[in-house]
Amino acid sequence: MNSTKEKLILCGMDEVRTYGLGGFSLRRVAAACGVSCAAPYKHFSDKQELFSAMIEYVNAKWVEQLRSDGIAGGRVEERIARVCAGYVRFLCENPHFRSILIIKETGLDTPGTQRAASISIPLKRLFVIYGRKAKLSHEELRERIFIVRSLVYGAAIMVGVNGAVPEQRLACLSKSVLTALE
Secondary structure (H helix, E strand, O other): OOOHHHHHHHHHHHHHHHHOOOOOOHHHHHHHHOOOOOOHHHHOOOHHHHHHHHHHHHHHHHHHHHHHHOOOOOOHHHHHHHHHHHHHHHHHHOHHHHHHHOOOOOOOOHHHHHHHHHHHHHHHHHHHHHHHHOOOOHHHHHHHHHHHHHHHHHHHHHHOOOOOOOHHHHHHHHHHHHHHOO
């Protein structure tokens, strides 16, 4: 889809990256797309609807990658490590999605906030299975999740946003995640 609607979504992501949700301007988004100020309203009723469309767009791309990476099969710890490595690859290969992936609640309505958080649902489900299997208390599971999230976000920053991600770095991340889950 390379339609005006998709252009508005992608330019909206650039707008969020540059100005944040608080400084977001539909006029600038329209100008960046080369369309009239009224054009966004042909596709979205307001900014909230555009924010929701951006989140849904990124989530759909993430689900596509999860399917192509094949997270099914193997021990739950291995599956968690594969999702984490896939997420870092996704962040690095799609740097324009970062502003949406790290979006904060401020400026989003409650359904928008829930949609923004939905990208992590596959990993949350795996952690629930892992926590039960490892017989962890709620607090112990939260600590492991914190460690794994720290590894993922740290790796994403260290690997960078140059597009291609060195496979040895992803293998190192996977190994580190497995170690954290032991």
